Amino acid sequence: MMQLNGAEILMECLKEQGVDTIFGYPGGAVINIYDALYKYQNDIRHILTSHEQGASHAADGYARATGKVGVCLATSGPGATNLVTGIATAYMDSVPMVAITGNVPLALLGKDSFQEVDITGITMPITKHNFIVKDVNDLAATIRRAFYIAQEGRPGPVLVDIPKDITAQITEYIKEKPRVVNKAVENITKEDINNALKLLKEANKPLIYVGGGVNHADANGDLVAFAETIKAPVCSSLMGLGGFPGDHKLFTGMIGMHGTKPSNLAATQCDLLIAIGARFSDRVISKMEAFAPRAKILHIDIDPAEINKNIKTHYCIIGDVKEVIKRINEKLNPMNRTEWINQIDEWKNSFPLSYKTNGALKPQAVLEKIYNITKGDAVITTEVGQNQIWAAQYYKYTKSRTFISSGGLGTMGYGLGACIGAQLAQPEKQVINIAGDGSFQMNCNELATAVKYNLPIIIVILNNGVLGMVRQWQKLFYDKRYSQTTLGRSTDIIKLAEAYGAKGYEITNEVEFENAFKEALEAKEPVVINCIIDEEDNVFPIVPPGAAIEKVITEE
Missing domain, CATH: 3.40.50.970 (Thiamin diphosphate (ThDP)-binding fold, Pyr/PP domains)
Structure with a gap:
């Protein structure tokens, strides 16, 4: 048990969570936090960016590269609002991040004080949760909760706003071990797995559609085993890239607006679409009523809010996608779909990604x-x-x-x-x-x-x-x-x-x-x-706005 000020308690809580790097920019409302960072510089590396937006993007990149929570820090007012674009970026792509902002002292809140904004109000729609700490005795619990929320279930950003006087007040700090973030498996049932197996057995032309959730769950290896066992081609959203090896013979490339023709044709012809950790973004589905028109849709996702949000599914399994695939793999028997794979290979040979060369740098x-x-x-x-x-x-x-x-x-x-x-x-x-x-x-x-x-x-x-x-x-x-x-x-x-x-x-x-x-x-x-490069070099394939994804335009 120690007597520490709020800024020091913040440092101790970051250490508890295993944080070794934070990205930020100093200012008056966080001066006590920066004073604590000076004392804790051997434990926590602070990266001084040129702009707070750079700090938020760096924390996001750090999180995506490791799977750990990225942390950024900014002062009140413009410092806090400069984080907003980075927080929204992380929110849209389910990136675990904790953004810490300073604010004016409690007595000045709500009075249009110098460098004051209601950052919790501003970021409410683009965070999983946000907090303003109004009692130093709540600070440690709030920081711990923020890190838990950022990682639990579908990851995302959490903001903690700390008024300046809270960082100066002294209270007792008792060290705690971080709460374990368990995989979301409580909703996965035997019935779910059996229903998925039944759909797989009945399908003649299955297609696996991989989203960013596969990368978040580090399910790459399990997915390869799944695809190879059921002999199904695999396409990917932009965020799903890397979730299935891009050099694998079953990979057809991206799907959707800038998807390959083989991926888009496969989605149009398949009789079972298995969406894993994907959210059926408008960039993937384009014309809704023409998307996978012949297919039953099996949606595997950690977030129940994504089910039936954009596309009506026939069956869903809610839970950690790595665990779901693992449980399906345990009961799978090898399947043979020579005719379907031959069709996919034919499309891949007929419609490869290509570009015209003319001597210029392409x-x-x-x-x-x-x-x-x-x-x-x-x-x-x-x-x-x-x-x-x-x-x-x-x-x-x-x-x-x-x-x-x-x-x-x-x-x-x-x-x-x-x-x-x-x-x-x-x-x-x-x-x-x-x-x-x-x-x-x-x-x-x-x-x-x-x-x-x-x-x-x-x-x-x-x-x-x-x-x-x-x-x-x-x-x-x-x-x-x-x-x-x-x-x-x-x-x-x-x-x-x-x-x-x-x-x-x-x-x-x-x-x-x-x-x-x-x-x-x-x-x-x-x-x-x-x-x-030439200004006339364009991105192909491209699906025209409002068209079905099979109507993809290639350069020719």
């Missing part, structure tokens, strides 16, 4: 080079837009937690912060951020953070001088009315990188890229590779 070729040179053994983070989809399509993800991207919210400016967080989480891994020039310039200030901590990250910018994805829509669906998507900036990216203290390369062909990328891998410092 973004798809850049991704293929990165994959070949790293032998698929890197962690890839992305920004949002064309760069994100090319990274999803042309790099094969064989393991969970190797593709880190903002899926649900689609946050431009996410990738660099996430790259920093992932590199700090996995120092032995090579972490590479794939960026577009539009996204890069949103949060390029975090280059200062990468340089300060000498992180060996590589930022590959696919620079076409335009807001590529929006421009592509304008080209295909808006009669080429390019409203405000041609950036027309004269920024010298190499000078910008060098001004921050990073190394910079400008690239116009594949040979230059290969040489620069190999040098970057050896450099062991932050490197920016600015790849000049």
